[in-house]
Amino acid sequence: MIQQVLSVAAPTLARMADPSSYRPAPGTIPTDPGVYRFSDAHGQVIYVGKAKNLRQRLNSYFADPANLHFRTQTMVRTAAKVEWTVVQNELESLQLEYTWIQQYDPRFNVKYRDDKSYPWLCLTWSDEYPRVFVGRGSKRKGYRYFGPFGQAWAIRETVDALLHVFPMRSCSTGVFNNAKSAGRPCLLGYIGKCSAPCVGRISPEDHREIVEDFASFMAGRTGQLTRKLERQMTQASENLEFEKAAVLRDSLTALKQATEKNAIVLADGTDADVIALAEDPLEVAVQIFNVRSGRVRGQRGWVADRADDGDTAELVEQFLLQIYADARTADTEVASAIPREVLVPVMPASGEAMVQLLREERGAHVNLHVPQRGDKRVLLDTVAKNAAESLQQHKMKRASDLSTRNRALEQLQATLELPTAPLRIECYDISHLQGTEVVASMVVFEDGLPRKSEYRRFVIKSFEGSDDLRAMKEVLTRRFRRLLDDRASMSDEAEGGPVLVDATTGAPRKFAYAPHLVVVDGGEPQVAAAAEVLEELGLADEVALCGLAKRLEEVWIPDEEYPLILPRSSEGLYLLQRLRDEAHRFAITHHRGRRSKAMVESVLDDVRGLGETRRKALLKHFGSLRKLRAASVEEIALVPGFGPRLAANVVEALGAQQPGEAINMTTGEVLPGRP
Numbered sequence: 321m322i323q324q325v326l327s328v329a330a331p332t333l334a335r336m337a338d339p340s341s342y343r344p345a346p347g348t349i350p351t352d353p354g355v356y357r358f359s360d361a362h363g364q365v366i367y368v369g370k371a372k373n374l375r376q377r378l379n380s381y382f383a384d385p386a387n388l389h390f391r392t393q394t395m396v397r398t399a400a401k402v403e404w405t406v407v408q409n410e411l412e413s414l415q416l417e418y419t420w421i422q423q424y425d426p427r428f429n430v431k432y433r434d435d436k437s438y439p440w441l442c443l444t445w446s447d448e449y450p451r452v453f454v455g456r457g458s459k460r461k462g463y464r465y466f467g468p469f470g471q472a473w474a475i476r477e478t479v480d481a482l483l484h485v486f487p488m489r490s491c492s493t494g495v496f497n498n499a500k501s502a503g504r505p506c507l508l509g510y511i512g513k514c515s516a517p518c519v520g521r522i523s524p525e526d527h528r529e530i531v532e533d534f535a536s537f538m539a540g541r542t543g544q545l546t547r548k549l550e551r552q553m554t555q556a557s558e559n560l561e562f563e564k565a566a567v568l569r570d571s572l573t574a575l576k577q578a579t580e581k582n583a584i585v586l587a588d589g590t591d592a593d594v595i596a597l598a599e600d601p602l603e604v605a606v607q608i609f610n611v612r613s614g615r616v617r618g619q620r621g622w623v624a625d626r627a628d629d630g631d632t633a634e635l636v637e638q639f640l641l642q643i644y645a646d647a648r649t650a651d652t653e654v655a656s657a658i659p660r661e662v663l664v665p666v667m668p669a670s671g672e673a674m675v676q677l678l679r680e681e682r683g684a685h686v687n688l689h690v691p692q693r694g695d696k697r698v699l700l701d702t703v704a705k706n707a708a709e710s711l712q713q714h715k716m717k718r719a720s721d722l723s724t725r726n727r728a729l730e731q732l733q734a735t736l737e738l739p740t741a742p743l744r745i746e747c748y749d750i751s752h753l754q755g756t757e758v759v760a761s762m763v764v765f766e767d768g769l770p771r772k773s774e775y776r777r778f779v780i781k782s783f784e785g786s787d788d789l790r791a792m793k794e795v796l797t798r799r800f801r802r803l804l805d806d807r808a809s810m811s812d813e814a815e816g817g818p819v820l821v822d823a824t825t826g827a828p829r830k831f832a833y834a835p836h837l838v839v840v841d842g843g844e845p846q847v848a849a850a851a852e853v854l855e856e857l858g859l860a861d862e863v864a865l866c867g868l869a870k871r872l873e874e875v876w877i878p879d880e881e882y883p884l885i886l887p888r889s890s891e892g893l894y895l896l897q898r899l900r901d902e903a904h905r906f907a908i909t910h911h912r913g914r915r916s917k918a919m920v921e922s923v924l925d926d927v928r929g930l931g932e933t934r935r936k937a938l939l940k941h942f943g944s945l946r947k948l949r950a951a952s953v954e955e956i957a958l959v960p961g962f963g964p965r966l967a968a969n970v971v972e973a974l975g976a977q978q979p980g981e982a983i984n985m986t987t988g989e990v991l992p993g994r995p
Contacts, residue, residue: 339382350404466612486530491518603714608621636665662689667689729767740836743766761775761904762778763906
């Protein structure tokens with residue numbers, strides 16, 4: 321490795337340094353690949369990174385702070401010095417980054433480890449009478465380890481069941497010596513869950529054979545153990561040793577139950593780690609399944625703060641570097657730190673260089689790849705679902721915390737300069753496909769939580785086209801005209817009639833509640849369009865307005881030239897993001913439903929005798945084009961208003977469009993499918 325170490329330090333030891341005070345002079349940063357590290361005023365390394373082009377990467381840290389991720393902003397202001405090392409290629413940069421992360425444990429690098437240790441199963445292999453126990457922390461040389469496992473209670477339950485089959489020692493050294501001195505075994509020896517080597521009931525050789533069978537089961541070799549017990553049970557029965565045969569029968573049943581809890585997920589007996597991520601702009605959830613001999617032996621997951629705006633490939637690379645950092649010191653029999661195969665959602669940014677590094681660390685071949693089909697793809701999808709669920713639960717826990725919600729509302733009040741906290745917030749989004757089936761959504765949050773009974777959908781029928789601003793104006797006009805109409809009705813009925821309930825229909829006037837804050841999905845143009853509507857209706861002074869743009873998550877407010885940039889860790893920004901994402905989800909769901917119905921209607925347009933009423937009845941009965949296409953003439957004829965002839969016409973029309981074909985959503989034209 322050819323190294324060129326350079327550094328630039330800030331002249332001051334202030335706690336929060338000005339990044340310009342230690343920014344390298346123009347032209348002094350090389351354009352070669354290398355690794356860089358930021359240090360604070362006390363010399364503590366706080367961030368380590370690598371780059372293919374050092375000049376391009378480091379200059380990005382000293383650009384406009386508003387364009388940086390919040391954690392990155394904090395890091396460059398905390399740092400007082402930056403230094404770098406030039407290397408020859410990407411593999412060397414990976415190795416050096418890997419070494420520095422291990423050595424310095426920088427606090428601004430993403431921590432792909434949680435703060436708890438995971439339990440493992442240990443066999444004290446070097447003892448005369450090996451024992452089994454569940455433990456945590458550091459490992460000892462000469463012992464066999466299995467794991468790590470997600471929950472300690474689960475592996476303890478498994479061990480308890482297996483002791484019926486493999487009655488090996490599980491007591492501590494002190495208990496073993498006390499029983500040996502007293503000449504009486506402990507309770508486990510009396511109930512058949514220990515062969516009692518402490519009182520000489522079994523020889524060291526026979527006890528070790530039991531331990532080897534236990535290890536074989538944990539390694540996944542259950543078939544030969546089942547066959548062995550079956551042979552012993554048959555032999556005992558033939559020798560008229562019925563009590564022994566009954567014990568072996570019970571052991572066989574216990575073994576099968578334990579085997580069922582460790583179901584095979586990869587039939588080829590693969591040793592692999594399966595890794596998946598779920599991301600949002602602020603956090604990333606990680607899930608890893610440890611598969612040994614085709615069985616899931618451990619599962620871990622945690623949520624980490626994102627350090628920057630890196631894509632999934634960069635996140636996977638950082639994860640691999642950190643999770644296998646202790647590969648050389650790991651002393652495991654079944655679950656080695658780096659298995660033969662690592663399945664990831666996308667290849668890491670460094671590609672083949674990362675594979676080489678893992679191979680060097682393991683000292684053997686490592687296959688790093690993205691499965692596309694088969695059992696491995698199914699397993700990766702399962703891990704991804706677990707990661708998404710973990711992130712969702714984390715966000716729900718955060719959102720449901722009362723103090724957190726209060727803090728978010730207070731931050732929005734201060735940031736947007738509102739007279740009171742926005743207890744009711746409405747968010748609007750537009751969805752369409754190339755200007756067709758234009759729909760909008762309105763979601764409502766009260767006290768920082770979704771109020772789904774207040775959600776509304778809008779269908780834009782006044783025009784066709786991808787004019788989002790015009791659609792936003794129409795939606796807001798319809799919503800707030802309804803507010804004004806309800807207010808007028810409430811004023812007329814205030815003396816003797818219902819106020820919050822419509823006197824004619826008896827339904828509650830849900831549009832009669834004015835929001836404290838309206839959020840639109842978009843930037844300056846969308847906010848200007850919404851502000852124009854509020855101004856025309858005379859509500860500009862009553863209803864506050866802002867927009868959230870996706871690119872940099874900036875907050876736009878009316879009549880302001882520049883947007884507000886909230887800290888990425890702000891609870892107020894987090895609440896706005898949840899509003900925007902929920903409005904988008906609600907709009908997309910509505911749009912997909914209408915698009916599916918439009919597809920069916922376009923296919924049925926030319927069916928003779930099929931009018932609007934019968935077409936709606938057909939859609940209501942079958943629900944989707946796929947189910948309708950699979951129906952027979954007899955099944956369609958059962959729909960009210962249909963007979964055999966009309967049903968045959970429908971089947972004939974659907975048969976003209978093959979299952980592989982598609983429909984142009986604008987014209988209704990049938991398009992050829994993929995070969």
